[in-house]
Amino acid sequence: MDPDGAPLRTRLLALVPLAFLGVFFVYPVGTLVAIGLGFGEPIPGVPGGSLGDVGGVLWFTVWQAVASTVLTLVVALPGAAVLARFRLPFSGLVRALVTVPFVLPTVVVGAAFLALIGPDGLLGVELDRTVWAILAAHVFFNYAVVVRIVGSVWAQLDRRSVEAARVLGASRPRAFLRVTLPALRPAIAAASSVVFLFTFTSFGIVQILGGPSYATLEVEIYRRTVYLLDLSGAAVLSMVQFAAVAVLLAVDAALTGRQRAARLVPASPRSPRGFGEWAFVGVNLVVLVGLLLTPLAVLVERSFATSDGYGLTYWRALTSADASSVLPAPALETVGTSLRYAVTATLLALVVGICAAVVLTRPGRLRGAFGLLLMLPLGTSAVTVGFGFLVALDEPPLDLRDSALLVPFAQALVAVPFVVRAVLPVLRAIDNRLREAAAVLGTPPGRVWWRVDLPLVWRSLAAAAGFAFAISLGEFGATVFIARADNPTIPVAIAQLLGRPGEVNSGQAMALATILMVLCAASLIALDRLRPTGAGGEL
């Protein structure tokens, strides 16, 4: 368009995400790596810790992730089929409900499962501190990932391929195995790698439900840092995790790069026919409601259930300063803190994410490397990031320990990849001739973005903002390191309350988790309604 000006503008735009990632990702994580390798100043007062049972932790991390992924696929694939293939009453509502657990903070999910299967849990079986609780919570949490990624492809598969196979003599199961499943394989692979990644780096769920005997790498890093003060051991573990995630991402990229895309047509759901189909739909809806809604409903129920019957005791306790010795101030104040942090983090994530997405739509030689750098925080554990902040940003030249922006910066770092992934496909889909048409019609280069791109992407931007907001609200792994002790966020306060004995503490945790659940679900659902139907954007 403007051959001389555009590259310079693009370079200036690229500076924003590059500076952000440099200061708040590369520098902290790099410092951590240096400490782990024994460079840099030794951290005073910290003995050189033994690495202990790293192999055991790594083994548990891997096998629980594999088990969680397989279980999630088994439970969620039929659900994806039901929502993708059939036109049902309230299917819009069901789809929205399915998404809610995914945006819930892991702390809330952990609290909900404690309420269900913990001590005095509703089901009467005490499964907390067992691996079953962890696996169940992982399935609950990741159900939406499979339904969204696989379901969107499944809904748009060309039904005529199956019909052609049937006409050619294939039975229904055979047509499914030979035609439908191969077409779904790339989507299933993509969903599996996302679920594996999330469960491999699982923190809040394992921390709350696993008890002392189970630890993923992520949990072990946290324990070493906070309880054992073994910073070098934690740094080495962070590097192990970083390397494992890098391998995962590379394998994922290699796999997805080789896959052929199936031919997609507009979705055409139909009503179920016959007893078999209705039974299939019915069973899956029961599973869906039972699995997804029960823990959330129980969470709410527990917040009202006191030892003297139902009442508002725990909710009232949220507002009083002396009812709890765990928190420095009335628990309700954490809501204000969390909202302030989340708004700031969302704005930061939007600015950085939009600049990055715009740069990625422009031609350039280093675009591939730039895109990879942007996705790295997605693959890096939040605990690693928080720990990196702790060791790197607490002394000159960058001493941000007391800055009110420290937590929002960490939360924005976690949210930026999601913003980029939501906006980039929509920006890429804009026909460049629209921008040229605007130029020929007299629009100066600086205003084309405002007059053409922004009106076309603002709905996706709003949805991305809702997502970033929910992520920031619920962010736990990084925030727990750097939130100031006198000013915790909701998830941090929940974890602290759950970590102490006492009915009032756990009751308050349930009430706070209810508030957080409502905030996250509301922000997501409100802004998701704005998303244009059929528009791109992942997750």
Add this chain to the structure above:
Amino acid sequence: MSLSVSGVSVRFGSFAALADVELEVAEHEVVAVLGPSGSGKSTLLRVVAGLQEPSAGRVVLDGVDVTKVPPHRRGVGLMFQDHALFTHKDVAGNIRFGNAWADVASLLSLVGLPDAGPRAVVTLSGGEQQRVALARALAPSPKLLMLDEPLGQLDRELRERLVVELRRLFVRLGTTVLAVTHDQREAFALADRVVVMAGGRIAQVGTPRDVWEQPASEFVARFLGFTNVATASVEAGTAATPWGRVAVPAAPGPHPVLVRPAGVLLSVDDPGDVTGVVEVATFAGERVEVLVRIDGAPLLEAHCPVVSAPTVGETVAVRLDPAQIVVLPRNSSE
């Protein structure tokens, strides 16, 4: 507005999209650039609009060199191929995009779509989108209007109707027009003058009738749809073509010649020097289009009156009408 393009070249790496193009368009003139896809005609429009910077050469509008002027300050109108309407705006919003004070109602009635202002562009048919795109391009009152494949995607009946409407509109508005098309019928119907492009170069410039009657090269002849083109050796005013001998007004030596299908005379009854066998006969309404196989020569296309057309398999005598032979220039660049 007058337009002068001189010495314009556009290179993408080692590929020359435009090579040393010269073009003059006078004020109020309607010029159509005609060429196959990849001939550089759209690139030429983009250079004039300022969307593509030329590697060499100058673009002059009304005597002012605008080669370095960005597109938003050139004051030209461009109607894009496939229209490129803004889907986030309604019809009126599209028309007002380039001129906030545009008289939407009169522009819409000008293009034959009164009352379409509040409609969403996604609800428009192809022909309606084309009209809205035209109204949008006209709204800032450009003195030079450019159209890229204005009727490209429309069905044939609609094209034939719209091409007449466009021609009337251009005459009425008195705008200078530069249109690009791959369809010779469209170019001939729209334009005062036709520019034929091939491989990034201008192959011929002339009125539609000039171009049709005297193609400047074998390439132009073939692009216009003529297939009976071959090299003939001329001696003493007679050309020996692969399909027989015919009198031509040309100097002795080898010449590429074009035999118009209407000038191929077939007869079943009286035997002649050259005979062939009818291989294909296609009924085309007012005539029958026949392909004749003559031993040792390329297939020969003939247009026959319906009443006297031969049928497939018949042996026919072939004569060539000297009035329908065109001797093409030698050493054509193609």
